[in-house]
Amino acid sequence: MARTAAALHILVKHKEQAEAIMQQLAKGAKFDLLAKKHSTCPSGKKGGSLGEFKKGQMVPPFDKVCFSGELITPHMVKTKFGWHVVKVLYRT
Template structure:
């Protein structure tokens, strides 16, 4: 079972905006560019990079996607912070 993961994310306030971002990603848009433009999280300035983190370090719904979701595919997750578009890069 993986103990660490690395992910990118874009945090926005509204589900519709997150869905629009996912649509753009599926059409080939650059995650880094969209994160810098739309993310309300400080990580947006780094292209949405959260770096590597351990299991249980993120809020439960976010953590679940990072440790069970398909790699390199955008995922939509709602947390107390807002709507996240998450792209899991790898797990170790």
């Protein structure tokens, strides 16, 4: 079972914003550029990069996607912080 993961994310307030970002990604938009433009998280300045983190370090719904969701494929997840578009890069 994976103990660490690395991911990019874009944090927005509304589901509609997250859905619009997912559509743009499906059409080939660059994740890092969308993160810099739309993310309300400080990681947006770094293209949405959260770096590597341990299992259990993030809030449970986010953690679940990072440790069980498909790699590289963008996912939408709701947490107490808002809506995240998450792209898991790898797990170790």
